[in-house]
Amino acid sequence: MTSSHDDRPKAPPQFADRVYRSVAGFSGGVLLLALAGWLGGDAIVRGSGRTPWLAMAALLLAVPLIVAFTIRPAVFASTERIRIRNPFRTITLPWAGVDSLRAAYSTELIAGGRTYQVWAVPVSLRARKRAARQDARAKAVGEGGGRADPFGVPAGPIRRRTPVPGADGTIRSASDQALAELRELSERHPVADDESARPAATIRWAYEVIAPAAAGAIVLAVLAGTGG
Incomplete structure (x- = not known):
């Protein structure tokens, strides 16, 4: 059966x-x-x-x-x-x-x-620089336990005018984030x-x-x- x-x-x-x-x-x-x-x-x-x-x-x-x-x-x-x-x-x-x-x-x-x-x-160089500053600030806050400067002044909220962080946690401009995703797809298929x-x-x-x-x-x- x-x-x-x-x-x-x-x-x-x-x-x-x-x-x-x-x-x-x-x-x-x-x-x-x-x-x-x-x-x-x-x-x-x-x-x-x-x-x-x-x-x-x-x-x-x-x-x-x-x-x-x-x-x-x-x-x-x-x-x-x-x-x-x-x-x-x-x-x-x-x-x-x-x-x-x-x-x-x-x-x-x-x-x-x-x-x-x-x-x-x-490609927007201005957006790329802004994203780099936001990424550096976010990493500084994370490494400093929530404080962005050595004198202990609490860091204010980060205004995100760029996309949310990518899979690796890096804040990028919209064009750079799109390029990173395209490169990821490309690397899956060796030439x-x-x-x-x-x-x-x-x-x-x-x-x-x-x-x-x-x-x-x-x-x-x-x-x-x-x-x-």
Whole structure:
């Protein structure tokens, strides 16, 4: 008599991608879109002569560019691969093909001798310095038994304008914390020594952004060139 239960081991659950994007950039993009829609819509409705056509062409050019540089950039990181969505293209690469991730003045991914900018994780030197000061202060308080200076003045509460400490207890800026998590995912997949066996990046151009922006630029140039 066979059992009706399936005793075979089940596959581990698939985890959703971690998503990283600039909150400030996204919010600024929404505001810019609202402003462009208000000004452009007013020009289309109330304008006369060539004004409505110029406004429509300007919107056709501006809206895709605003979306491309503010709302579109994002990083999707799973346990197997990383997908970098930049303004005009998307780079998908398995972790086994990633050499390193670094952040000096901008965040970059290095793979196969090529460098890819990561627009969604901007580097803020000011936020990095502020996080370093908060981390040093938090460690000083912890080592001093709750007192931050040698004269025994109790330390005040730490105002956290940066993310909570990471897994190692270090306070980092938002971009540095994202970079630390991405590096952790990358280190789980060693890079193959044989370059021919390493996976290559897949690049897809964002024609849904490029095409309307190019059309808007052409229409705007034609209208401006034929104006009297």
